[in-house]
Amino acid sequence: MLFEDILIIILKAVDGERTVSSPYHLLKGKKSGQTIQDIGYYKLHPYFGILPKLEKKVYDKAVQKLFDKGFIIPDGQVVRMSEKSLAYQPTAPSVNGWKYRGNEQVFMARLSLIVQTLSHIHQNHRVFDPVVIADDVQQWVKSYLHRMDYRNEESCRNLKAEIAGSLSKAEVDDSAKKIVLQRLSGYKVGGLTWEQIAAIENKEVIDIRLQAIEALHTWMGIIETEDYPLLKVLLDGLIQKSSLTETARRTESYFKNGRSLEEIAALRGLKTSTIEDHFVELAMNDPGFDILAFMGGALYSKIIAASRSQNTKRLRDIKEIVPEASYFQIRLALATKGEIK
Amino acid sequence: MNLEKTLFDAYGFTSFRPGQKEVIEKILVGQDVIALLPTGMGKSMCYQLPAHLLEGSVLIVSPLLSLMQDQVAQLKKMGEKSVTALNSFLDPAERSNVLNNLNNYRFIFISPEMLVQPYIKSRLRDIRISLLVADEAHCISQWGFDFRPDYLRIAEILPVLGHPKVLALTATATAKVTEEIKKYLDLSDPYVYTHPMDRKNIAYDIRKFTNGNEKLEWLKSFVSANRGPGIIYAGTRKKSQELSGLLNLAGIRTAFYHGGMEHQDRIFVQQQFQNGELEWVCSTNAFGMGVHIPDISHVIHYQVPTSIEGYVQEVGRAGRDGSPALATLLYAAGDEELLDSLVLDDLPTENEIREIYRNADEGPQLVEQGIVRETSMRVITYWKNHLTEQETIYQIEQQKIEKMKQSAKIRKLIFLESCIREYLMECFDQQLQNKPANCCVKDGLNYNKFLKRRESRAVALSDTWENRLNAILPC
Ligand SMILES: Nc1ncnc2c1ncn2[C@@H]1O[C@H](COP(=O)(O)OP(=O)(O)OP(=O)(O)O)[C@@H](O)[C@H]1O
Ligand SMILES: [Mg+2]
Ligand SMILES: [Zn+2]
Numbered sequence: 087m088l089f090e091d092i093l094i095i096i097l098k099a100v101d102g103e104r105t106v107s108s109p110y111h112l113l114k115g116k117k118s119g120q121t122i123q124d125i126g127y128y129k130l131h132p133y134f135g136i137l138p139k140l141e142k143k144v145y146d147k148a149v150q151k152l153f154d155k156g157f158i159i160p161d162g163q164v165v166r167m168s169e170k171s172l173a174y175q176p177t178a179p180s181v182n183g184w185k186y187r188g189n190e191q192v193f194m195a196r197l198s199l200i201v202q203t204l205s206h207i208h209q210n211h212r213v214f215d216p217v218v219i220a221d222d223v224q225q226w227v228k229s230y231l232h233r234m235d236y237r238n239e240e241s242c243r244n245l246k247a248e249i250a251g252s253l254s255k256a257e258v259d260d261s262a263k264k265i266v267l268q269r270l271s272g273y274k275v276g277g278l279t280w281e282q283i284a285a286i287e288n289k290e291v292i293d294i295r296l297q298a299i300e301a302l303h304t305w306m307g308i309i310e311t312e313d314y315p316l317l318k319v320l321l322d323g324l325i326q327k328s329s330l331t332e333t334a335r336r337t338e339s340y341f342k343n344g345r346s347l348e349e350i351a352a353l354r355g356l357k358t359s360t361i362e363d364h365f366v367e368l369a370m371n372d373p374g375f376d377i378l379a380f381m382g383g384a385l386y387s388k389i390i391a392a393s394r395s396q397n398t399k400r401l402r403d404i405k406e407i408v409p410e411a412s413y414f415q416i417r418l419a420l421a422t423k424g425e426i427k
Numbered sequence: 428m429n430l431e432k433t434l435f436d437a438y439g440f441t442s443f444r445p446g447q448k449e450v451i452e453k454i455l456v457g458q459d460v461i462a463l464l465p466t467g468m469g470k471s472m473c474y475q476l477p478a479h480l481l482e483g484s485v486l487i488v489s490p491l492l493s494l495m496q497d498q499v500a501q502l503k504k505m506g507e508k509s510v511t512a513l514n515s516f517l518d519p520a521e522r523s524n525v526l527n528n529l530n531n532y533r534f535i536f537i538s539p540e541m542l543v544q545p546y547i548k549s550r551l552r553d554i555r556i557s558l559l560v561a562d563e564a565h566c567i568s569q570w571g572f573d574f575r576p577d578y579l580r581i582a583e584i585l586p587v588l589g590h591p592k593v594l595a596l597t598a599t600a601t602a603k604v605t606e607e608i609k610k611y612l613d614l615s616d617p618y619v620y621t622h623p624m625d626r627k628n629i630a631y632d633i634r635k636f637t638n639g640n641e642k643l644e645w646l647k648s649f650v651s652a653n654r655g656p657g658i659i660y661a662g663t664r665k666k667s668q669e670l671s672g673l674l675n676l677a678g679i680r681t682a683f684y685h686g687g688m689e690h691q692d693r694i695f696v697q698q699q700f701q702n703g704e705l706e707w708v709c710s711t712n713a714f715g716m717g718v719h720i721p722d723i724s725h726v727i728h729y730q731v732p733t734s735i736e737g738y739v740q741e742v743g744r745a746g747r748d749g750s751p752a753l754a755t756l757l758y759a760a761g762d763e764e765l766l767d768s769l770v771l772d773d774l775p776t777e778n779e780i781r782e783i784y785r786n787a788d789e790g791p792q793l794v795e796q797g798i799v800r801e802t803s804m805r806v807i808t809y810w811k812n813h814l815t816e817q818e819t820i821y822q823i824e825q826q827k828i829e830k831m832k833q834s835a836k837i838r839k840l841i842f843l844e845s846c847i848r849e850y851l852m853e854c855f856d857q858q859l860q861n862k863p864a865n866c867c868v869k870d871g872l873n874y875n876k877f878l879k880r881r882e883s884r885a886v887a888l889s890d891t892w893e894n895r896l897n898a899i900l901p902c
Pocket of ligand 2: 470471562717
């Protein structure tokens with residue numbers, strides 16, 4: 087259900103303007119110009135990259151279901167929403183894909199290993215098979231444990247109290263919190279596989295995964311903003327400082343040093359179309375972006391007006407009305423959402 | 428040098444198991460060794476101990492990702508800190524981190540596919556490798572020919588590494604396979620240590636049914652009545668899932684395990700199994716070779732295995748703590764019909780061979796257009812560097828004959844009238860010296876030795892997240 091709801095929310099946002107596979111790229115977190123740009127146009131930040139390992143066949147199956155149920159209707163290259171789905175208003179899940187970029191998995195890995203270690207140590211078992219074998223996580227947790235004085239009962243109790251306190255403040259279903267706990271393990275308590283949890287809850291695996299992500303994002307938000315010193319450390323390095331991709335950031339710094347688009351492409355050995363994608367990303371994220379470096383004010387206004395009057399964000403439709411604009415200029419203008427005076 | 432003392436100091440064991448010392452001594456005086464020791468006998472020790480006595484690192488070629496991870500975990504548990512695994516699942520950052528610190532590791536596990544990569548080779552060249560180990564070395568001839576040709580190229584690394592000593596380990600090698608190991612590892616005069624591959628504490632049972640339904644009903648009642656821990660082997664991922672679903676419905680604590688699951692989930696299943704939260708695991712052969720969980724007392728083959736080697740490897744998961752264990756092979760009429768197609772389907776066809784030889788530069792397109800299958804492409808591309816088209820066709824023909832022999836051996840096992848243990852030994856060109864009291868169904872089995880009544884005990888699953896937190900952290 088959750089997965090279906092998310093698909094409906096995304097498809098509604100891009101109604102009639104994108105192909106049926108655009109939500110797939112968005113959910114997987116594809117770093118292509120098109121996907122990054124769509125996030126801005128359609129305000130789809132929350133869903134970016136929440137399912138990096140989404141399998142095409144799982145996706146296709148869910149989409150097929152939406153067709154079968156009459157929620158969406160094919161229309162040439164794109165899909166349209168039916169009356170039925172327009173009437174349906176799913177609650178948006180509290181995920182924040184753009185901010186966490188899949189890093190909730192790292193948070194979970196750290197937490198799993200810490201909790202497993204404390205569980206064993208404080209029940210007098212020094213040797214156990216770690217649930218997380220990635221070297222970097224093991225190293226990280228080792229130094230964390232030493233700093234927190236993990237052999238001390240008191241430290242264990244403190245961490246447990248922080249977990250209980252912060253998690254109860256997180257505004258998600260208890261069933262989602264339970265999934266997070268089921269993915270943790272300890273002495274004589276094994277973690278449960280996705281399939282096991284799905285069987286117990288009588289739900290689809292993908293929905294269980296999404297519920298877990300929702301719980302983690304919400305929980306991480308609480309930890310970040312409130313006073314949980316032991317848990318806060320677990321967020322180290324996981325929260326995106328700037329919302330730009332690394333590569334767009336590099337383009338930005340060349341641009342600030344006065345390089346032109348073509349020069350940057352040559353310097354970086356990248357295609358100009360790639361650099362164009364970066365500029366669109368910049369335009370989308372930086373309200374102070376100087377769009378007039380790329381087009382006159384009149385052209386800009388024309389593009390925005392065309393988009394509004396036709397109620398569309400499709401490049402081809404706008405190009406028909408404003409043929410003098412290049413596709414790049416149209417994308418840039420749309421990226422600012424018409425917020426530049 | 429006192430090897431016993433090193434054994435104790437490094438790993439806390441007081442004495443060697445049969446064969447270990449002989450093998451280790453030969454390695455230390457600089458000889459190549461092929462060691463054929465039964466499953467669970469402690470083959471890993473044959474390289475673990477030398478690692479403490481030789482200068483430089485030990486490089487272990489290992490066939491399966493899960494096995495590699497398992498062995499790294501085992502070593503770390505034994506107190507070894509400098510252990511790593513190089514495989515295609517490392518992300519680029521992790522990989523370059525490992526590669527930059529390569530000489531800090533005492534044990535480096537690697538897949539054959541990784542080993543032949545030029546950039547890996549050049550990194551390995553820069554460090555000192557004193558011993559190259561081919562673990563589960565029968566894979567060289569089994570999988571090397573079938574679908575992993577890089578297995579046939581392990582020897583290419585030897586000159587690069589300045590000819591370290593080579594140790595090949597396996598529990599399941601026929602005389603022919605031993606010859607192939609010699610050939611492909613480039614061992615001119617190795618010391619071959621052979622211990623009878625028989626596992627005395629494992630008894631063999633075969634049960635026949637007239638149809639699949641009866642077989643399933645028997646399985647259900649058997650696992651409802653008897654205590655595990657045990658593994659039920661299925662032929663496919665789908666079947667393992669299906670069985671675990673059915674048994675769960677029947678109130679048995681079971682889960683499935685196969686190579687298509689994410690890594691974390693596979694760890695969870697192992698964890699639950701070791702904790703006793705699960706009684707049975709329904710699995711494909713991904714949970715096989717090399718896996719060491721001491722107290723498994725039952726192995727059931729729900730579907731006919733595709734080779735005797737595979738069967739013996741899988742059975743070898745049982746009774747590793749030395750207690751009596753039972754291996755049960757289930758057969759329903761007609762089960763063997765799929766056998767031939769199962770073993771033959773994957774071989775390259777003559778047509779594929781011809782296409783690849785004649786359209787040299789169009790490899791990728793041939794695969795894309797569906798003219799040649801990907802596996803065939805990989806295998807034939809290897810042979811193309813060594814053989815003419817005619818020779819390759821002949822080579823594949825030989826493999827086909829070999830495969831037919833394998834499935835004939837399995838068929839013979841199913842319909843055997845004589846001692847199963849004797850037959851298995853024969854398959855590996857060995858002779859049975861003495862039979863244990865509880866040998867096999869043909870010699871009469873006293874089931875009381877293996878079957879323990881199961882008390883059905885529901886595991887309390889925490890009902891709320893708070894309760895589960897308390898269960899995990901009772902502090
Ligand atoms: N000398 C010894 N004394 C006591 N225990 C030992 C000794 N050598 C090895 N072992 C233990 O025996 C167990 C099985 O060893 P190992 O996994 O190496 O078996 P193996 O021969 O490789 O089996 P397989 O063919 O299934 O891979 C391990 O737990 C190991 O610690
Ligand atoms: Mg082994
Ligand atoms: Zn017998």
